[in-house]
Amino acid sequence: MAAILAFLSVVAAWIVLYFDSFPALIRRWNNDDYSYCWIVVPLALYLAWQRRDMLPRILIPSLKSGYGALLAVAFFYLIGKAASVDALVFVSMWLSIVAVVLFIFGLKSMKALFFPLVVLAFFIPPPPFINRMLTFKLRLISSDLSVRIMQFIDIPVYREGNVIDLGMIKLHVVDACSGLRYVFPTILLGILMGYWFNKKPWQRFVVFAATVPTAIATNALRIAIVGYIARNISVETADNFFHEASGIIIYLLSISFLVMLSLVLNLFGSDEPVKRVQASSLYRKDRPNSTIHVTVTALFLAGIFMFNGTLLSARVIPERMSFDNFPMNIGKYTGERQYFSDEILESLGADDYFTGVYQNKITGRNILVLASYYNFQEPQRAAHNPVSCLLGGGGWGLSSSKDLPPDPEDGRPFRVRSLLLEKPGSRLLALYWFQQRGRIITNEYLNKAYLALDSIQKHRTDGALIRIELLLKDGETVQHGQQVLNSFIGNFSVILDKYIPK
Template identity: 65%
Template structure:
């Protein structure tokens, strides 16, 4: 009875602690890239049931390791909340399950539980910066391989960045076509295939290593098939295949290729008999000790919950002037305000924003401006690196990204991050910076560090992301465009102080 009460207590405490983290986690699961996560928990439970015979006859809780894991759970939870990084909160969810396993079964049972916990880790979507890094690289790799496949079968094709020109159609290999949505489920598939079909460690490792090349190749083959259909059948058929059936077909091909790899490795290296603990999986242990530790775990989780509520209740939201009052005439610049629809505002998650186009009367140049301000920042509602937004559509590719140091003599009052994006026939120059609680920061990781520190020491997480953009002319150099933006920032930034508290 004590064991049941302890387990119910820790389950209730776990749900209460992470209650507000479930919606953002499920939203990530509902995206095309991470829809496979819905299958992860049932798979982990099934694998754990399969390995129950590996449990030792005598089960002893590993209290020391479990409390260390529980302490790390709290550190990741509060760090994720303070720095508005939900990936850390999601990892703490998983680590909490690990701590519970250690409290109940101990390290001696990890032979049975290590693999199910590894599978369960795939329920945690990776942080956005990993997505961005992988997406940028995968788009170019997939584009390059698909062009090589088409050239091999004598299809005339030309590639510039992530744009594939087939003459009759142009394929823009945007983020959704990068193949990222196939990479993580294919890795999980490789891990499961290696576990189920191969018994030697080196065979399992090779199957896992084959997963990423398989995902990249099959995605490139998908793009090449679209090119073949466009040239030899019809553009309509190609577009229909590209948007409808190709994902299922390609993932089935990945399964076939990995299964063939697993079978080939078995033929080469053979299988060895698996050693099981025996036909009787019965075991015994010390239920009183385990129940006490599990109940104490529930108490610790309750303390974490109370601490989070205390931090939220003491949050400071400084007074400021609304961007509705921002002047749209700045010296030689005349601005026209823009207003976003409900869907865009929901994706921004900001409390206030300024969007518009400022035109220089002398040169006729248009400068696009977007400032998003947050009274407080939290996971799924925070200023973030705008690269993913700029590259999210329209066929843009990132040509360069670097910091521009402050140069008050030339009009640049502080350091900014410069982005150069391009696509056939167009180039976009963008400056951005995080202006938060009296600091101007260009590195998003330093911004997260200061966000966490200020959340603890000053109880403030307010701040803004400022973005200015300029379309470069045909014969205009990057340096010339940079001077245009620097001149604008000199006038624009001096007006921001009442709207972004120091």
């Protein structure tokens, strides 16, 4: 009875601690890129049940490892909350389950439960910017490989970034139809195939290592097939195949290849069965001391919840001027304010924002400005790297990303981050920076570190993200575009300082 009460108490404490993180996790799972996460938990439970006969006869709690895992839970949870990184909160969620397993089953049980726990870790969706940047790089490789395949079979083709020009049709290999959104589920599938079909560790590693190259190669083949269809059948058929049926077909092809690879690798291994430690029924094992440590785990999780609540109650929200009266005339520029839809505002999560287009009275050049301000930042409502937003639609591809040092001669007195995005016929130059609690930062990771530090020391997490954009003219150099933006920023930043507390 005591063991049941201890287990129920830790489950209740776990739910209370992570209750406000569940909606964010569910939203991520509902995203097409992470929908595979829905099957991870039942899959991990099935694997654990399948390996139950490998548990040792006597289950001795592992105290050092268990409490070490609990300390890691507190670290990742509090840092994740303070730095507004929900991925770290999700990691702490997984570690808390590991800690309970160590207290109930012990370290020796990891021979049976290690693999299910590894699979369970896939319930954590990768941070969006990591997924976006990874798939961006992979799709460039895939596009280049597809062009080489088409050139090999004598199909005239030209590639510019992630755009494949076949003459009669142009293929924009963007995230949504790149086929590379299947990378993470393919990795998970490769791990499972190695476990189910292969017996040697080196065989399982080969199958795992083949997952990403397989996703790239099959996607390149898909694009090459589109080129062949466009040239020999019709452009309409090729376009329909590219945007509708090909993604699933290529995923099934990837699965088929990995299955064949796994089976072929078995030809080079022995047929000896996997030895497993036999054990009698789990319910007849001794569990010395596990009840008290599971209870301590429940109290520890409750303590983390209360400590985080104390930090939130001490949070300081400084007074500031609203963007409602932000000037529309800045130097040589006259602005027109714009407003976001409710859907975009919900995604932005800002407490106050300003966006508008400023036009130079003399040259007619337009500069787009976006300033989003947060009274306090937390996971799902924090200033973040705008790269993922800029690459999220419109067919833009990232050509360069670099820091620019202060340029007082042109009017910009601080460092900014420069992004050059391109698509056929257009180039966009964007400068951005994080302006938070008296600092101007261009590195997202450094910004998160200061966010966590100031949350503890100053009890403040307020701040803003500023983004300035300019469409470059035909033949205009990037350096000239930067000079145009620098001149605007010189006057704009002086006014902006009044609206963002230091």
